[in-house]
Structures are given as C-alpha cells and as structure tokens.
Amino acid sequence: MSSRKRSESRKVDERLRDLQQDVLVAVASGAPLPSVMTLLCKRAETLAKDAVCSIIRVDAAGCLRPLAGPSLPQEYTDKIDGVAIGPMIGSCGSAAFLGEPVEVTNVKTDPRWRDYKDAALALGLKACWSSPIKSHDGRVVGTFAFYFKTARRASKLEKRIVESCTHVCSLAIEHWEAHDHIRKLAFTDPLTGLGNRAYLAEAFPEILARAKERQEPVAVLFVDIDGFRMLNEAQGHKNGDLLLRSVADRIRKLAKSQDAIARLGSDEFLIVCAGRKHRAEIEAVAIELSAALAGRHALESGLEVKAVASIGIACYPENGDDLQSLLGHADTALRRVKASGRADYAFYTAHMDAEKLAQRALERDVSTAAMTGQLSVVYQPQADAATGAIQGFEALLRWQHPIHGFVSPMIFIPAAEACGAIEDIGAFVLREALAQAAKWPRHLRVAVNASSAQIICPSFAKLVEDTLAATGVDPRRLEIEVTESLFIYETDAALATLRRLKEIGVSVAIDDFGTGYSSLSTLRSFPFDRIKIDRSFVFDMVTNGDAAAIVTSILGLGRALGRPVVAEGVETEEQLEQLRSQGCSHVQGYLIGKPLPIESYADLVAPKTKRRAASATKRAGAPKGSAAAGPAVA
Known part of the structure; x- marks a missing residue:
C-alpha cells in the first residue's frame, strides 16, 4: 500500500473513532435514541459521500421500526414502519430475518424488493446494502443500511464504515433497551401493563x-x-x-x-x-x-x-x-x-365540595361525641313470641348533636368508621350496656351491635372480655350482633374475632339477615347463635307475598339449623300472629316496646323484690277487671 493510501486509511480510522466517540458521548448524556441514530447517519454520510444512510430497529414482535434516515423523506420511512421482518422484505427486512448482510445491487430486478421498489426508485435509490445490528447475545436488534443511486456493490471503505457503525449502533440500542426496561418497571403497573x-x-x-x-x-x-x-x-x-x-x-x-x-x-x-x-x-x-x-x-x-x-x-x-x-x-x-x-x-360540581366539607365536619364532631357526653344508649325489649315474656334488650346508640339535634346511626356510624372513632364509640356502648345489665335480673340478656370495623380489630375480643370482667356480667348474657357485610372484606380477621367471642361464652347473632351479599354462605362461614330477620321483610309480610315467602324461608332455615330466629320491626298484631303461627322464637319492635332510656322499663329490669312491689301497686291502682300494665304483647 502506498504512503498516500496509508495516510488516507489512518484519517478514515481517526474519523470513525471520532464518530464512535461522539455517539457514545451522546448515549451517555441521555440523548433520545432517534437523535443519536440521526447523528450517526449524518456522520456516516460525510464519510461515504455517495451513500444514503438508514438505521432501523427491530422490536420485540419482529417488526421494523425506523430510527433514523435524515436523507430519506418521512413518507418513505413511514411505509415500512411496523412491517414484519421476513426473507423477502427488501434488504433490511431480509437482513434482520436472516441475521446476515443482504446486498441488493439492483432494486428494480431483485425479487426481495418487489413490493417496495417503486418507492425506492422514485427517490433514485437503485441499490441497497443492509447489515444486521446484533446485541452482545446474538439477537438482531436492528439494521444499518446504505442506499446507492447507482446499481452497484458497496466499496471497501463503505464496508469499513458499516462495520464500525453497526458496533456502536448495537451499544446504543442495547443501552436504550436497558433504559426503556427500567423506565417501564418504574412507570408501569405490573399486573395490567397500564401506567401507574x-x-x-x-x-x-x-x-x-x-x-x-x-x-x-x-x-x-x-x-x-x-x-x-x-x-x-x-x-x-x-x-x-x-x-x-x-x-x-x-x-x-x-x-x-x-x-x-x-x-x-x-x-x-x-x-x-x-x-x-x-x-x-x-x-x-x-x-x-x-x-x-x-x-x-x-x-x-x-x-x-x-x-x-x-x-x-x-x-x-x-x-x-x-x-x-x-x-x-x-x-x-x-x-x-x-x-x-x-x-x-x-x-x-362545586356543590359536591360543600357536601365533602359537611362530611368532614360530621366526622370531626362524631370523633369527640363520646368525650363531650353527646352519646347515649337506649334499650329496646326482645320478647318470647309465644308467651310475651321479655327475654332481654338490644342496646342502641343515640347521638344528640348540640346544633343539628338527633343524628341517625345510619349517618354517624359510617362517619365514625371513616374517621377511626368507631373503636372508642363501640367501647362506650359496650361499657354502658354491660353496666346496665349488671343491675338487671340475671335472666335478661343484652344485645350490642358491633360494626365490621370493630370486629376485624384484633383487640375487640379482649375489650369484650375485660368489660365483662369489670362489670361482673355473665358472658352468656351478652350477645354481639353483626351484619353480613362483615364477611365481604376481612373474612379471616372477622372469623378469628367471632371464634374468640364464642370461646369467652358470648353469643353471636347475625343481624338484618337476608339483605347481605350471600346469606347462606355467611351462615356456613360461622355458626351463629341467633338469626335476626330484617325489619323490611317483617314490615311487608302481611300484604306482600314475596316478603312473606322470605320470612317463611328464614324461619325454616332457622329450624333446620337449630338456631332461634328473632323478627325485628314487629308493629302490628297481624304480624305477630303470623310469626307465632310459623314458630318464630323471639320478636322485637314497636309492638313490644320502643327504643327508650332504661328508666322507661324500670318495672322490667328492677331487682325481683322491687318488681313484686311495683306489680302489686299497679294491680291495686288498676280498675276492676283490667290487666296489670306490662309489655305490649298479646
């Protein structure tokens, strides 16, 4: 080789090293992959002056994704975007498919260019030499191509340029793939593939x-x-x-x-x-x-x-x-x-914000209601359906707001659950109810409602046990009422608490039965001691055949399981007689007694000697032939 050619070769090597250095600097600086590849194409075209350079990425699905072709019109690269690689897909698609260089010296006659030659020839591109870009593990991740405006082969110089460029292209694409993978991990929900x-x-x-x-x-x-x-x-x-x-x-x-x-x-x-x-x-x-x-x-x-x-x-x-x-x-x-x-x-709408503020105010107020003496407990009697004898009371929470007055439990209990005050409020009701029950005749039971949030709390069973010990009430006199919604979410935690309550000796009733997600599966989940029919079915049972059928079914289910059934919302003699005729165990409702302060039922809860004296006084004061005052049960 002459000294002039050796000098020219050294200059090419130096320019190729500069090209590689500049591309690697751009990659390390975090430049977008298309920008890096465009830089490389432009620099390659200054070395191979008669060539038009193109770089295409091969995606995970095996499709061509143009990255750079600064001397090619956008319309041309758009036509091959998304095309699957294959042995007859031009020079680049074939090179990617075969994993080896594909040199087409005449685009017009080569069968691999049959579907793409018109677009290339319209630009004056008559030959194309494409080389696969391979990753370090041998995967084809793209192609590097030179187009020529005459039907010819690539020169030695052009092959040297391609060899150098494919190597740096491989580094750039692999770096981008690694960065893209990390980015996807950081910005993608792994379960659905959506963003996060x-x-x-x-x-x-x-x-x-x-x-x-x-x-x-x-x-x-x-x-x-x-x-x-x-x-x-x-x-x-x-x-x-x-x-x-x-x-x-x-x-x-x-x-x-x-x-x-x-x-x-x-x-x-x-x-x-x-x-x-x-x-x-x-x-x-x-x-x-x-x-x-x-x-x-x-x-x-x-x-x-x-x-x-x-x-x-x-x-x-x-x-x-x-x-x-x-x-x-x-x-x-x-x-x-x-x-x-x-x-x-x-x-x-802005009106919704007002509602949200009102809800937050409600949560704030209910969180301090117990400490400020705004909460009280009233009691509604439960009677034996057959005899009318009072068996016990359900303790019901009431809130008298200093500004808004009476607030329904349907409103403030969810608010208490939302703000985390339900545990303190639940403990208040439990203490009040058991303190009262301690003063009653020992045969009277007391039922206390517990929300789902209380039951799934690991400390609830301990609270019940400690309160029973502090008041001296026999655990068998306490019944905890829960609803079916308890089993929709935290089933395992709920079952653990209920089993612990049973171990203590406390009975557990399922309240509002028939209105939940799956009544039968709920009964199967846990051996409840009593079933309470929701008041909505009792209310309609005399006039509505469907409601009557539901009540009949629940009573039959109770008999089959050997569980007593309590009918809530009994307000008329007709309802009571219909329930009696079907063997309902216990009844509760306005016909039996309204939810009232316990003082209103003093004659029922007073010690035995005091109740005898009160009964004698009532009989003495009653008109001749009238019955003594008692619970409203026929």
Missing part, C-alpha cells in the same frame, strides 16, 4: 400543555369497579387479578392514542382524555366505558362475572389546571356516585 401514578405525573403536563395550546378541555375519569373486593374475597385473588386485566384491556381498547391510562391501585383506574372538544364527547366516553366494563368477564375455569363501574369526572379548565386538583375533584364525584348506591357516572 409516576407515569401520570410525567405524562399529564405534556397533555395539559397541548390542550392549552389548542384551547381544548382535558377530562380526568376516575373509574372504580363496584364490588371488586367482595368478588376478590369470594372467588380468590387469582380471579380478581384476571378481572382487573380484563377491565384494563377494555379500557385500553376504548382509549385514543392521545389519552393516558393508569391503574392507581386495587380496582381504581384513571383515564386522562384529551382531544375531545365538547362536554358531550367526554360524556360519550363515560357512557361507552360504562357499557364496555359492564359486560361479562371470563375468569378461571369457565367462570364468568359481570362487573359494573362507577365513574367520577373532573375537567380542565373549569375544575382545575393541575393533576392533583383534577384527581381530587374526580374522586369527589366518584364518591357521590358510589353513595347513590348504583353504578353511574357524574361530573364534579
């Missing part, structure tokens, strides 16, 4: 910036799957995960490319809708989403379930201009939907 909160935090500012520029609204749809925790508990976590994946797939199919979707946790999803110009379009998305999610979802072993979703919606610009504000308002709207008791969607 970190993804939302990054994507939302860009979506909002585009919306501001185009003066378009952005809607945040907060989606919650109703009853998911119940299904997860009943059908197992594997089926719960399958349902969440199915929901994610349906959301993904409905979303547009400009939307952002994320799973926030458990059964909560968020969709950021962009590109909808009017409220009607956003509402249409909510309606379509509700319909799609409400269909049947196939789970394990042929099981199918029907899911329904509640959706809360907040919109930019009227409801806020940052993610946290919009997410908070969408959550407020979602809570309104869920409080309505039916699956639906709702747009956030």
Whole structure:
C-alpha cells in the first residue's frame, strides 16, 4: 500500500473513532435514541459521500421500526414502519430475518424488493446494502443500511464504515433497551401493563400543555369497579387479578392514542382524555366505558362475572389546571356516585365540595361525641313470641348533636368508621350496656351491635372480655350482633374475632339477615347463635307475598339449623300472629316496646323484690277487671 493510501486509511480510522466517540458521548448524556441514530447517519454520510444512510430497529414482535434516515423523506420511512421482518422484505427486512448482510445491487430486478421498489426508485435509490445490528447475545436488534443511486456493490471503505457503525449502533440500542426496561418497571403497573401514578405525573403536563395550546378541555375519569373486593374475597385473588386485566384491556381498547391510562391501585383506574372538544364527547366516553366494563368477564375455569363501574369526572379548565386538583375533584364525584348506591357516572360540581366539607365536619364532631357526653344508649325489649315474656334488650346508640339535634346511626356510624372513632364509640356502648345489665335480673340478656370495623380489630375480643370482667356480667348474657357485610372484606380477621367471642361464652347473632351479599354462605362461614330477620321483610309480610315467602324461608332455615330466629320491626298484631303461627322464637319492635332510656322499663329490669312491689301497686291502682300494665304483647 502506498504512503498516500496509508495516510488516507489512518484519517478514515481517526474519523470513525471520532464518530464512535461522539455517539457514545451522546448515549451517555441521555440523548433520545432517534437523535443519536440521526447523528450517526449524518456522520456516516460525510464519510461515504455517495451513500444514503438508514438505521432501523427491530422490536420485540419482529417488526421494523425506523430510527433514523435524515436523507430519506418521512413518507418513505413511514411505509415500512411496523412491517414484519421476513426473507423477502427488501434488504433490511431480509437482513434482520436472516441475521446476515443482504446486498441488493439492483432494486428494480431483485425479487426481495418487489413490493417496495417503486418507492425506492422514485427517490433514485437503485441499490441497497443492509447489515444486521446484533446485541452482545446474538439477537438482531436492528439494521444499518446504505442506499446507492447507482446499481452497484458497496466499496471497501463503505464496508469499513458499516462495520464500525453497526458496533456502536448495537451499544446504543442495547443501552436504550436497558433504559426503556427500567423506565417501564418504574412507570408501569405490573399486573395490567397500564401506567401507574409516576407515569401520570410525567405524562399529564405534556397533555395539559397541548390542550392549552389548542384551547381544548382535558377530562380526568376516575373509574372504580363496584364490588371488586367482595368478588376478590369470594372467588380468590387469582380471579380478581384476571378481572382487573380484563377491565384494563377494555379500557385500553376504548382509549385514543392521545389519552393516558393508569391503574392507581386495587380496582381504581384513571383515564386522562384529551382531544375531545365538547362536554358531550367526554360524556360519550363515560357512557361507552360504562357499557364496555359492564359486560361479562371470563375468569378461571369457565367462570364468568359481570362487573359494573362507577365513574367520577373532573375537567380542565373549569375544575382545575393541575393533576392533583383534577384527581381530587374526580374522586369527589366518584364518591357521590358510589353513595347513590348504583353504578353511574357524574361530573364534579362545586356543590359536591360543600357536601365533602359537611362530611368532614360530621366526622370531626362524631370523633369527640363520646368525650363531650353527646352519646347515649337506649334499650329496646326482645320478647318470647309465644308467651310475651321479655327475654332481654338490644342496646342502641343515640347521638344528640348540640346544633343539628338527633343524628341517625345510619349517618354517624359510617362517619365514625371513616374517621377511626368507631373503636372508642363501640367501647362506650359496650361499657354502658354491660353496666346496665349488671343491675338487671340475671335472666335478661343484652344485645350490642358491633360494626365490621370493630370486629376485624384484633383487640375487640379482649375489650369484650375485660368489660365483662369489670362489670361482673355473665358472658352468656351478652350477645354481639353483626351484619353480613362483615364477611365481604376481612373474612379471616372477622372469623378469628367471632371464634374468640364464642370461646369467652358470648353469643353471636347475625343481624338484618337476608339483605347481605350471600346469606347462606355467611351462615356456613360461622355458626351463629341467633338469626335476626330484617325489619323490611317483617314490615311487608302481611300484604306482600314475596316478603312473606322470605320470612317463611328464614324461619325454616332457622329450624333446620337449630338456631332461634328473632323478627325485628314487629308493629302490628297481624304480624305477630303470623310469626307465632310459623314458630318464630323471639320478636322485637314497636309492638313490644320502643327504643327508650332504661328508666322507661324500670318495672322490667328492677331487682325481683322491687318488681313484686311495683306489680302489686299497679294491680291495686288498676280498675276492676283490667290487666296489670306490662309489655305490649298479646
């Protein structure tokens, strides 16, 4: 080799080393992969002056994804984007498929270019030499190609350039793949493949910036799957995960490319809708989403379930201009939907904030109600249905708010659970009820309601045991009443507490039976001592055949299980007679006695000697031929 050629070769080597160095610096600096590859193509074209350079990535599905081709028009690269590699897919698709260089010296006549030659020839590209870019483990991760404007082979210089460039391309693509994998782990929900909160935090500012520029609204749809925790508990976590994946797939199919979707946790999803110009379009998305999610979802072993979703919606610009504000308002709207008791969607309004503030005030007040003496306990008698003899009382909590007056337990108990005050309030009721029961005749029982939040608390059984010891009440006189909703969520914790109560000697009744998720499965979960028929069935049983049938079924179930049944809400003689005729054990309701302070039942709870004296006084004062005053049981 002449000295001139050796000098030229050294200069090429130096320029190639500079090229590699500049590309590696760009990679290390975190430049986007397309920008790095564009830099490489431009530098390669300065060395190979008669060539047009192209770099294409091969994705995990085996499809071509153009990365750079600065001298090629966008329309040309768009035509091959997403094309699957194969032995007859031009030079690049064939090289990627075969894993070896493919040199086509005449695009017009080579069969591998049959479907692509017109586009290449229109640009004056008559030959193409493509080499596979391989990772360190031998995978084909892309192709590096030189196009030529004459039908010819690649020169030695061009081959040297390609050899050097494919190596640095491999390093750049592998670095990008590793970074992309880490990014996906950081920004993707592993169960559904949707984005997570970190993804939302990054994507939302860009979506909002585009919306501001185009003066378009952005809607945040907060989606919650109703009853998911119940299904997860009943059908197992594997089926719960399958349902969440199915929901994610349906959301993904409905979303547009400009939307952002994320799973926030458990059964909560968020969709950021962009590109909808009017409220009607956003509402249409909510309606379509509700319909799609409400269909049947196939789970394990042929099981199918029907899911329904509640959706809360907040919109930019009227409801806020940052993610946290919009997410908070969408959550407020979602809570309104869920409080309505039916699956639906709702747009956030300022009125909902007033309701939220009122709810927070209620939670604040109820958290101090016990300490400020606003709570009291009233007692409603329970009688033997056949004889009318009073068997005991149910202790019922009352709250007299200093401003709002009487507040229904249906309102303040959920508030107490939400703010964490239910344990203190429950302990107050238990202490009050047992302190009163300690003064009664020993045959009278006392029933105390316990919320789900109390039962799943590990310390509840210990509280009961300690309070019984402190008051000296026989554990057999105490009955704890729970509802079926207890078994929807924390079944294991609930069962552990109930079993401990049974060990202490306390009886357990299932309250409002027939209104819960699955009455029969609930009875199977735990051997309850008594069953209480919900008052709604008793109220209608005389006039409504369906209600009467339900009452008859529950009474039959009680007999079959050997469990006494208590009918709540007995208000008329007709109801009482119908219950008696079907063998109902015990009754409770206004016909027997209203919930009143225990002083109103002094003649029933006084010690035996005092009750005899009171009875004699009543008989002496009663008109001749009248019965002595007593419980309202015929």
